[in-house]
Amino acid sequence: MHGLAESLGNLLMEAFHYLALFAIGAITAWGGLMAFIGMLDKGQITVDDILLLFIYLELAAMVGIYFKTNHMPIRFMIYVAITALTRLLISDISHHHRPDVGVVMVSGAILLLALAILVVRYASARYPSVQADSGRRHKRNSADDAAERDDTQSDD
Numbered sequence: 001m002h003g004l005a006e007s008l009g010n011l012l013m014e015a016f017h018y019l020a021l022f023a024i025g026a027i028t029a030w031g032g033l034m035a036f037i038g039m040l041d042k043g044q045i046t047v048d049d050i051l052l053l054f055i056y057l058e059l060a061a062m063v064g065i066y067f068k069t070n071h072m073p074i075r076f077m078i079y080v081a082i083t084a085l086t087r088l089l090i091s092d093i094s095h096h097h098r099p100d101v102g103v104v105m106v107s108g109a110i111l112l113l114a115l116a117i118l119v120v121r122y123a124s125a126r127y128p129s130v131q132a133d134s135g136r137r138h139k140r141n142s143a144d145d146a147a148e149r150d151d152t153q154s155d156d
Helices: 002-042 047-069 074-096 101-126 142-152
Strands: 130-133 136-139
Touching: 002 047, 047 074, 074 101
Parallel strands: none
Antiparallel strands: 130 136
């Protein structure tokens, strides 16, 4: 009886997990489509608009990777944050045309996020994660493996 309840709970949890991922993916696609239609209605596309589309693209990629691997791509979240801050910085400068302390603070935040990416890349290359899956041990997903190969290859 306990095993049946546990497998039913796992099934319901997995169903909720996939339903939530589909909902997040659909909302991301809808938001990107509406943003694109808004750009077309406006008649012109600015750098702000292009960066907004990149944010939607990165969010969709993050949902896709999480859907395929059940692994949260932390680097994609940091990339989204960097893109959002860059969009904010460009928007602020293009509308106000004057540098102020806010520009320095946003630039510092972008620098901190870039350093966070370096730390995450170093940690994933130095300490690769191995997870158990139904008694088997396997290495992380192919996206992380490709990123580590990029991180460890030199330009020599």
